[in-house]
Amino acid sequence: MDRYGKTWHGRHVSDLNATAAALLGLLHDGPATGGELVAAADERFGAFFSVTRSQVYRELPALAKEGLVRLGKQGPRSSQQYVIAAAGKKAFKAWLVSDAGPDHLRSPLILRLVHAGSLTAKQRAALFDSARAVYSEELDAAKAAVKAAGDPVTKAVADFGQAHAKAALKLLDTIAAQ
Structure with missing residues (x-):
């Protein structure tokens, strides 16, 4: 990767991190709370891409700040749904078609x-x-x-x-x- 993290072996790499991309991908299925996203990630990605509650709850406000998701309905016990925004769909699509970059093993x-x-x-x-x-x-x-x-x-x-x-x-x- 170059010092800006934009290319890898001369090919474009998305600015979107993998956790953010995973959450945006899951939000394509509809609005979800952080807890629902953790459960959905575990079910859909299994052992290959785990996300922790702390990662999800750190990433969602950042995605909202960037305009990639918006707040949905407020649920019970102060749970907050998130909805993917048009900009989030566009960023996710750009991430999908960009070069994957190096695959990091965290075992x-x-x-x-x-x-x-x-x-x-x-x-x-x-x-x-x-x-x-x-x-x-x-x-x-x-x-x-x-x-x-x-x-x-x-x-x-x-x-x-x-x-x-x-x-x-x-x-x-x-x-x-x-």
């Missing part, structure tokens, strides 16, 4: 494995067992998603999820065997 498992040397053998074994259980569940879910996929893109993403879970399990098995 809590990899972070733990990098620092696993500071654990006892028993603690490392527990870490591996726990991670193996999580990725086994992800593999099962990905297999089900492949079978349920209704279109080629959804199937390809589910296949990727399956390959990712298999790779993580292989990594854990390789480390455990050493």
Whole structure:
């Protein structure tokens, strides 16, 4: 990326960050509160793109300030709906067609494995067992998603999820065997 974050390998990269783009994409389905967006992101994106409540609640006011979303109806317990604005639809479309830029991996498992040397053998074994259980569940879910996929893109993403879970399990098995 250049120092302005506008190009990567000479190609245009959108100014919209991935979290903002994810929220704008979800808001295409209709108005939603921050909590509803967190739940929708978890359901739609699964393990590949997680958003935390704090990210969502930090990003929504910024999107509103930029005119990309507007406030919708006030809900119970002071919940606030957000609605995508025309400018938000335009910014989202520009993000979709811009170059993706580098793909950043943020894996809590990899972070733990990098620092696993500071654990006892028993603690490392527990870490591996726990991670193996999580990725086994992800593999099962990905297999089900492949079978349920209704279109080629959804199937390809589910296949990727399956390959990712298999790779993580292989990594854990390789480390455990050493």
